[in-house]
Amino acid sequence: MAKKKKAQMLFKLVSSAATGFQYIGEKNIKHAARKMMLRKFDPIVNRYVLFTEAKLKK
Template sequence: MAPKAKQRRILVKLVSTALTGFFYTTSRIRVSDKLAKIKYDPIVKRHVLFTETKIK
């Protein structure tokens, strides 16, 4: 039996850099660089940078 192939896309967690604990989940291609997006954080009511972490 052949070994199972890895998936092309992986789920990642985008955590707010405003340290509010708010996060988004999204998927990205496995071989690409880590994601960093500017998105809305409803706790501080402004757009902030979200950086990628692994989903535990």
């Protein structure tokens, strides 16, 4: 049987503290129009900071 393609896309979350730290994940293509902004832990500055979504180069 043929495999079905996932309806997922990869993204990265880049720290707003300008440390270069990033998280990588995937999300549903149906919600791709909205940019994600999350408050997550940045271990370089040892704080919770705002992470914004950026395109992931393949």
